[in-house]
Amino acid sequence: MIVSSRIPQAFIDEVVTRTDIVELIDNHVSLKKKGKEYAACCPFHNEKTASFTVSPEKQFYHCFGCGAHGTALGFLMEYERLDFIEAVEVLAQQHGLEVPQDETNFVKSDHQNLYILLEQANLYFQKNLRQHPHAIDYLKNRGVSGEVAAKYDLGYAENGYEYLLKQFNNSATQEQLIEIGLIKKNDKGSLYDRFRNRIVFPIKDRRGRVIGFGGRVLDDAVPKYLNSPETPVFHKSDALYGLYEARKSNHTTKALIVVEGYMDVVALAQHGIDNVVATLGTATTSQHIQQLYRCTQEIIFCFDGDRAGREAAWRAAQQTIPLFTDGLETKFLFLPQGEDPDSLIRTRGKEIFLQYVDEGDSLSTFIFSKLSEDIDTRTPSGKARLAQIAKPLLEKFPNGVFKRLVFEELEKKVGAPIHYNTSALNNTKPAVPSNNKATPVRLAIAALLHQPSLALDIGSIAHLEICSLSGVPLLTKIIKIWKLEPSLSHAALIERFRDRPEEQQIQKLMTWSPPELAEPKQALEDALSWIERKTQTSRVQELIEKESTDGLTEDERQEFKNLLHQKAS
Template structure:
């Protein structure tokens, strides 16, 4: 049945939430709200609040949150429509009549659920009978106790083509086929889908049996057989054990994803009930979304073999576009050749808990995967790594998170390979950005007379105008951005517009997009920066060679590289000099004095380089 948002809003408005919850939970008045010990998890100090004005409840302990309908479905286990009908009756509202097609679908679904539940009961009976001896022996060998056999509803399908069909004949072949219990091929007589297998019922969030998985006991393929998709069951949206794991996750404040049925049961045997598993497929986007409804950061636990690692990276890349400030993943890799069952058998719950302590965040998994994908011993392979990382970061929909991933990938890339070195000077070694206290000598160009214009600009004016000139130079000579991308990315320009222009060009260079032949102007226009760029180039007040249309292109790019080097070097030297001066003032020893003097000379050198760049041609 489809209910309009208007009807549901009116139903919520007419329901006094505190009165509804107060029937089963002892509420205490707390200002304009009510508080109580949370009905969703065990606690001694009240952290569960009910707000009638806003119409919702919230627990600050386990994050349970919802309205009147959700309280009935989650706390009381009622189906959605039953909850709506109960609230509507109390509020004096009539539930809109279902259209014939909706009623027909609901009736058919009810029949499929009844058939699946009957099949589960029949499979469970077979497990306890003579035919189930081999399956019982297998479960005993795996250490599955009787209480978990019952809790998970495990069963056995005899090796017969028609025993289930005969047992459930009252439902009719059409219903059993639609429920995935029988197989129909070419209009021949349908036969049982599951034969000679240990049976794992698959339940929905309400605990209703909707599908099955079967493990073969003898040699044969496939090892596991699952129900096909049906009107009840979509394997890409369903998680095994969700009905038991959802309430357990609120108490534990976590949910753990493992690879299969027996992994889930092994963890339950160890007292870890908040585990789920996908159903014969890689974890899907819909399943990940379902996990995020339980906790912000689910933990994915995969075997240490190649198949497990492939499953982990597939899940990571599927989740990546959807991550954000309040939703991500963590990953645990078990020792090669071990699964959760092996770990629990060897060391109990403590062994698995210790493994969880080594969980790594999503960003680490992606970095390790890409950095280890190939040898990184050539410029080409390193460029490939940088491009792949940039593409991953760009795939994230949330812009703030995407930017943080870009920055983090750049930081790791630079830490591994070093930032792109600035242009080598003709005299002396280059400034090494990562060693601010040991730079060596800079180039000392023969001083030229300082222009009146240059002398008239104070320090703050130089900083502001110099930064504007460098960014304007990048717009005119965008190919330079690729050679100095890492150095430019870390600059604090003090002007949001300049930083946006810089970021657009550096991001393009970082991802390998072409900046030549009008590419830069197209990129800036796409970013909404066309007018700002024109204004910057039109109003720049300095006459560097790279800002003049008649300048030699090779000299322009050379001087622009020198200007970027100065722009990066200058604040680092000043910061180092300030620290060295402070240290000398405290210790007054000879070594501190020598360091302070060395940095003073380096500052003078970089200031001379700056003034040299600022000279108009001919002065």
Template sequence: MSLSPQWLDELRARTTLSTLIGKTIKVQKAGREYKACCPFHNEKTPSFTINDEKGFYHCFGCGAHGDAIRWMTDQRGLPFLDAVKELAAAAGMEVPAPDPRAAKRAEKARSLHDVTAAAQGWFEAQLAGQEGTQATAYLARRGISDATRRSFGLGYAPDSRGRLKAALHEFPEDMLVESGMLIQPEDGNRDSYDRFRGRLMIPIRDQRGRVIAFGGRILGPGEPKYLNSPETPLFDKGRTLYNLDKAAPAARKAGRLIVVEGYMDVIMMAQAGICETVAPLGTALTEAQIEKLWTMVETPLLCFDGDAAGQRAALRAAHRALPLLRPGHSLAFATLPAGQDPDDLIRSAGTRALEDVLSGAIPLVELIWRHEHEALPLDTPEARAGFKQRLAELCRTISDGDIRALYSRMFKERYDALFFAPRQTPSFGGQPARRPARDQRGGRWTPPPPPPTDEARAIGASGSDAMLLRAVIAGLLRFPEEILIHREALASLTLTDERLARLLDRLIEASDIQETVETERLLTILGDSEVYNMAKGLLRADALQFTFTRAETDRQRAQRDLAEAIAVIVAMPRIDAELAAVTRAMADQLDEAGFARQQSLRKLKADLAARVAELAQPPEE
């Protein structure tokens, strides 16, 4: 039996080392790694580390070092082949059957790296030569510097059917075909020819930095705009991420990993200093690619175009991620302005504008909610029921029970807050029809109490309502990009505190003028000194112990909690108004349905109050 290096690399990649070792010894998360007391020597203080991203363990005490296979042979005492078979069974891989030709094939596969490396060197030389002038002109128009060109190894494939084939004549023709460099016509009667012709060549590397494939961008008219290498023994498109070899170390330093749509997005962002960026290879993000992202960061950030195609790609990624979700691991989504890619935005508004887009990323749960909420009009009971059903069906795809329950709860709370309004008897083209209520004291019919007034629906200026309102406004000052997102809900509020009402109105006006604005800039455009001083006071308020009112807090959690607080503050006066109406109606006519509704409203109000109390808890030490 001969196991190729590529097969063994795949086996290691499919094995989560911390999970494997955790079956034998107790491991603890320590930043991006795991730690434990070394099983190879006696110690009381952990010096044994496990790095899932790099796929190895290391003990700083005794020097023990190895990968998943080494763990099985050294710690478990298994023979090499037995270790491989056990790992392969757990990873769902089939161990290659014994084959006398396997060694020869493995040697050929190793040599394929030599083919792609030689092709890469030749493409770079052509770009630097006279025939590369069209490609260099294109790079100049895109603003790609020589340093960036060299860093990414960009090259040029001349518009010829046989130049590359001739240049790589030292390699057997079948290897050039197998590596994807040549195309062999299916009829077998014609000669093979160069796959890439007249294109800017972009090498695709594996995580170890070895060239395994290419992407070619056409420079003149023609289709396709981008042409990728075919699937080869070296290149599995669904498991490869462009620029992963460079982005992985940058992501560890930056604490984030960004996924964009294509090669040039990655290249331009890296040139702007945002190096922790990768891209799928012309397809929607796959499950294998999502899992690979999670080995580097717990919440990768997807930044796609704001057009329909970009949003479809984001939604497909979200749906594929749902069944894979596990505690601490998810996706976040940032949307570029319609018609702009990262390069356009950087050129027109600078890197800061792109960072503003990235900082405004929303969590996966929010993306799902917004898409389903905006998918169809929700102006009939049937449409609202369909909306609720779609959310429930998406929740059912989540494998993790805790996450599934939390998604369901969040969707239910937001659904109730969105559609929970004072009940009125339906009308048919005129004023609402009022059902007369029997006067239990006199036995005659009397009209019901009048509907709640605007004042009854207003948010009071004292008590917990006022505290939450002040906290929400402080949160909006700290995260101004959220104003536009929740503008409609905020505009529906009626505040009895005139100063708070005036401040909220100014914030909404500011969001209309400028969609993305920083806190300090927002303060300067608020207007008169009273509003400005009130805003500054809210930013300094120590009593407002919410995640979204504290300077040092997790940004994504703060934005998520702020959205929930806004939903509560919109729902609470509606519940109060209906509860008052139900209570008044029961004074005239006691009935079981009215009592049940009253109790339901009181419970909902208590649940909302409890959630506010949870949001106001101080951070854990």
């Protein structure tokens, strides 16, 4: 990975220019055409009326509700929780570009070597699978084809203690293998392979980098499933097996099915259901839910129908409630006793499994069903008890239409009004007022942002380069950039100022539309004339003050005469 200052600016310009921000955002949020722009409900705060707009002309998004705004890179950073480098790499990958790496200035992140080592181990396990027929036969007997095995990069760890260890005999590398959990050290200090005689499932992050592994034994050894331990790059609380592959297979993921095991994901993919992910032997966390909702508007939890499965479903529901904003959907399906997705789809087929999916309980149905257990809701005391335990839980829903409807449903069930807290966990952000006062300098910058070609009509900017007025240095930079690179997009211009003090000012002015901008050329000319007069007046005053103290040089006297002549004319 490269630090941002080492990525050539020309490459950042290229990536941003090639990206259509409308297409990028539409893959995550459903946009609708509205005049020259596109609109949607903001993905960054809860709202009922669409105030989130995307401009194809400026390649810029802005929410008039919460104030979120930015370029394609900014959207990825905010929506996908990526840093700048990761966002550049994602866009570069989409366009088939490789981020330039200047070896003299190349700086690796703290974890880059770990990612490289994990990928090398992944390739080693895949090679092993191809060389061991009994491992291939195991997968075939489970109904897994070579095509699906290749899609998920399945591999095989040999039945021995030093096979992987011997592939990396450098002591420094072996220390890193311990750090990423592929090698263990016993009490005597001897090293040995963690995964032995197992089908290996590489676990990837949302960018497709291997972060850990899961292993399934081929015999009756225990444990049946084994995961990588917690490492600097692998955290079970937010890792989801198959998420990268699901997103890669489904350009716009309508729904994601959450199952409990690796083989469930692979088995469903074998039958053409590839929008499936698995938690890694841990309870569903809020981090899991957030990741899923960043990829889809509907989550379908699939659990075994036994008591343990229903308890796991209830924990998932409790994690979902605080994140369940209007427009999202969550369902719960429970399989017959003794069945899991792998066994069900292999014995009864795809159509039966999808029937279970269609008949799954909605989030509210599951909640009321769970809360009503062991309560006789036919009696007044039972209804009162239901209201007592339901109210604090339902208040955790974000404010919105769904929260109001679910309380109405509770009121129908108990036959009495329920007064609930509407401020709890309210994630609706107040509208952001505009404080862009129509000063000439701001108008000049806004006019250029509105019509960049105007920069080509500006003559000498020498007076701007010596002007001390606030905002003029930024105006000067923008004029210079667009004079030299008239085809540079708005988005690429903004990226020139990323992490600089001027960045926020440009982004705010990008969406500013005062009446004066109805005629951007006239607004720019008037603003530049005002700045020039103001600069001349300031310089005259400066020379007058110097004359009274130190006196003027011959050049300064001539400059003073010229300025007075210009002011008179």
